[in-house]
């Protein structure tokens with residue numbers, strides 16, 4: 015697009031309207047960047063990260079050198095030692111508030127740490143905060159949170175009886191799925207959060223949370239509704255994946271499956287005597 019005069023007020027509103035219709039809902043910088051004038055970034059491969067200076071074998075593509083490799087952001091081992099240093103949930107929240115290793119923080123309004131009862135026996139783990147959660151600083155307070163509250167109420171639960179967190183505590187721009195790097199950087203903090211809450215039961219919400227917590231690449235449709243005994247950090251816990259409320263809002267017919275998972279959670283609560 016060429017522009018040889020400054021936009022007037024109506025033109026600026028029209029551009030903003032167009033951006034909004036195209037799904038652009040955050041500004042990522044003050045100055046415009048001409049991406050067409052840039053060279054495409056080098057692709058990052060696990061091999062380039064793990065063995066950046068290894069000699070290329072005959073016939074293979076040259077391996078990217080460390081000095082040329084794009085910076086991936088924070089360091090999971092630093093995240094692990096920071097997370098491990100937290101002795102309480104308040105300390106963990108404060109540490110996360112200061113942590114700059116995950117790029118998601120740069121574009122989020124605030125940290126979305128948790129909601130609910132830290133003493134609860136049941137912990138729910140979602141994917142990532144959305145726009146409303148980013149505004150309020152609490153997980154599951156938007157439309158999918160309202161559905162989640164109704165799902166919980168249907169089996170006699172509410173936020174005084176569960177603790178809720180997400181795989182990443184900052185909103186990904188435009189609500190995209192967190193990248194594997196972002197998940198890896200945030201996982202030590204989530205694991206520590208689970209250790210400190212020490213729930214008896216965990217329910218994950220949606221595919222990305224299930225894949226992160228169950229450490230699998232399997233799909234949510236195959237995995238949902240099945241209990242597994244998991245080690246999350248140093249905490250051993252029974253966990254069940256279910257569908258994400260946002261998915262249920264788009265696919266009403268899937269509510270039947272989610273209802274079966276909620277009943278399974280209820281039966282487990284009764285079996286363990288956690289309903290007293």
Ligand code: URA
Pocket residue numbers: 140141142143144147152153154155156158159180219260
């Ligand atoms: N979706 C999530 O996975 N988490 C939230 O907190 C809100 C929506």
